[in-house]
Amino acid sequence: MKKLLNTLYITSYEKYLSLEGETVVISEQGKECARIPLHNIESIVTMGYAGVSPALLGKCAEYGIVISFLSRSGRFLAHTVGPYNGNVVLRKTQYRYSENEEICTSISKNIMTGKLFNSRGVVERAIRDYSSSLDVDKLKSVSEDLKESISNIEKCKDTEQLRGVEGEAASRYFSVFDNLILQQKKDFAFSTRVRRPPTDPVNAMLSFSYTLLNSMTTSALYCVGLDPYVGFMHKDRPGRTSLSLDLMEELRSVFADRFVITMxxxxxxxxxxxxxxxxxxxxxxxxxxxKFLQSWQMKKQNTIVHPFLKEKVEWGMVPYVQALLLARFLRGDIDGYPPFLWK
Structure with missing residues (x-):
């Protein structure tokens, strides 16, 4: 199993990253701020504009360290990666399957089952843990709606119908999201999901956490040799990591949403x-x-038992495990893609 290392987050737009030997040197206006050995890093996420030296870019490519560039507001801009892992046969299979609507629908059904199962789990866990503080009847109603949506997935004939089921289920899920916020209600009210741009702190946290999760998923797909830009449910669009969006769907609620609520x-x-x-x-x-990133890094290091492998893994390794399972399915090693069903 791949070892979870640290992600280096650069939040200041004036920081410059360079290379000295086997070490990342972080400086600002010509003054050194910190040094971090490359062997401790699995990826770099930078929200600065000062830049990264060509030498560091080359060394990170050589070592398979993905660098993700975000805007100051947290919007994804670009990734830099080195040579692909895996083999071209795997990616050719991925491309061929992406053109087959029947196969896309089959994979997408599993992904959407995972997403709705986990979304329902977040609601059910809130009912179980905080019943005295919540409108239990309202949450139970949404839980039943999500359960019905899960059963409707199997009836879908194509990815377009799946997106319809998913959209309706997401609307019901977010209709009670505000109920899950038990503290600081005045400052963190939530009414609806607003993306570009976020217009309240809760949406800002959700968008930022999804960007971080997307970066993790993209890095994982590169590691196993899959193309993050060619998806099965999210169709091809220039510049969009469609497969990353596919794979992170089942992790949004249990990883990102619960993290935001906890914060x-x-x-x-x-x-x-x-x-x-x-x-x-x-x-x-x-x-x-x-503060958000420090807690995110700690969250990634928490250990769970993976529901399919029945092995202990860090939360931060879950995207890699799911990418590996998808690759195994595409190679024909397993009969179907097993989604992450968190309990």
Whole structure:
């Protein structure tokens, strides 16, 4: 099993990354700030504009360290990767399957089953843990709706119908998302999912966590030799990591959404960690972003038992495991793609 290493997050737009020997050197305005050995790093996520030296880019490519470039607001810009792992036969199979609607639908059904199963699990866990503080009847109603949506997945004849089921289920799930926020209600009210741009702190946290999850999933797909840009449910679109979006669907609720709720309910993040731009967009302050990323890194290191492998893995390894299972299916080693069904 691949070993989970640290992700280096650069949140200041003035930081410059360079290489000295086998070490990443972080500097600002010509002054050295920190040094981190490359052997401790599995990926780099930078939200700065000062840049990365060509030497470091080359060394990261050689070592298989993916560098993800985000805007200051957390919007994905680009990835840099080295030579592909795996083999061309695997990717040719992926491309061929992506053109077959029947196969795309079969894979997508498993992915959507995982997504809705896990979304329902988040609601059910809230009912179980905080019944005295919640509108239990409302949450149980949504839980039953999600259960019905899961059963409707098998009836779908193509990915277009699947997207319809998923969209309706997501709407029901987010209709009770505000109920899961038990602390700081005045500052972290949630009414609906708003993406570009986020217009409240909760949506800002969700968008940022999805970007981080997408980066993890993309790195995992590169590691196993799959093309992150060719998906099965999310169809091809220039510049979009469609397969990454496919694979992260089943992890959104149990990894990202629950993490956001925990950050609010445990008061790790507060209203002072955000600022509002003139157009109404809400984003993290630099200090808020640092707190969020520190907790995200700790979350990745927590150990769970993978529901399919029945082995202990770190949360941060789950995208890699799922990418590996997808690759095994495409190679014909297993009969179907087993989604991540968290209990």
């Amino acid at each position: 609010i309910n445990k008061r790790v993040i507060n209203k002072g960690d955000f600022f509002v731009k003139e157009n109404g967009a809400v984003y993290f302050t630099d200090d808020g972003k640092k």
